[in-house]
């Protein structure tokens with residue numbers, strides 16, 4: 001489903017050139033749950049940005065659902081992103097003025113999906129993440145864990161091929177982190193493909209495969225028995 005072939009991503013800061021991804025090849029199959037680990041600056045977020053079509057490789061190819069997206073323009077890239085990718089961020093990225101329903105349905109606002117279909121999906125997802133009693137709350141009226149549940153529902157609303165989560169529990173206490181990881185695990189068990197960045201071993205344990213990065217390269221790629 002996801003295939004990176006000898007992908008390099010470099011940035012130039014004035015005279016200095018930073019190689020954030022150095023010749024990375026990686027295949028991720030449908031319904032895998034992958035954790036990406038590595039020290040700060042090792043290229044994890046850059047990798048996620050490429051996977052999420054937020055950025056394109058400097059060299060190499062990225063195939064998503066067999067389509068080569070390495071050289072597409074921004075408009076095509078963003079429509080592929082809206083169609084196939086769901087994002088979850090460390091700091092939730094909810095819109096403060098919108099209530100739960102409006103935050104969740106935002107990614108479908110400018111699509112041709114009917115209002116009734118949007119409503120049906122949103123109701124099912126709000127139920128799914130356990131927020132039926134919070135439909136009309138604003139983000140500031142909710143706890144961190146509840147906000148991340150809203151973000152997870154929003155990530156799922158376009159029925160994405162893959163969920164990309166960059167440090168999804170980075171702003172949560174350990175009990176709330178566990179709840180969020182249990183929810184992601186359930187989604188995975190129901191068939192969702194998930195790629196998650198974390199630097200906590202306890203969080204990585206929920207995944208079935210752990211990829212370790214260093215200096216823009218994959219230095220370890222291990223299948224694990226999921227702890228839960």
Ligand SMILES: Nc1ncnc2c1ncn2[C@@H]1O[C@H](COP(=O)(O)OP(=O)(O)OP(=O)(O)O)[C@@H](O)[C@H]1O
Nearest residue numbers: 011013018019020039040041042043044045046047
């Ligand atoms: N837009 C950019 N412009 C210039 N350099 C960048 C850019 N994005 C990333 N880099 C550089 O690329 C390297 C990899 O950065 P990246 O953000 O992918 O690391 P990371 O593994 O996500 O780190 P962290 O754990 O701190 O989030 C770093 O040296 C970083 O400074």
Ligand SMILES: [Mg+2]
Nearest residue numbers: 044045046166
């Ligand atoms: Mg990062």
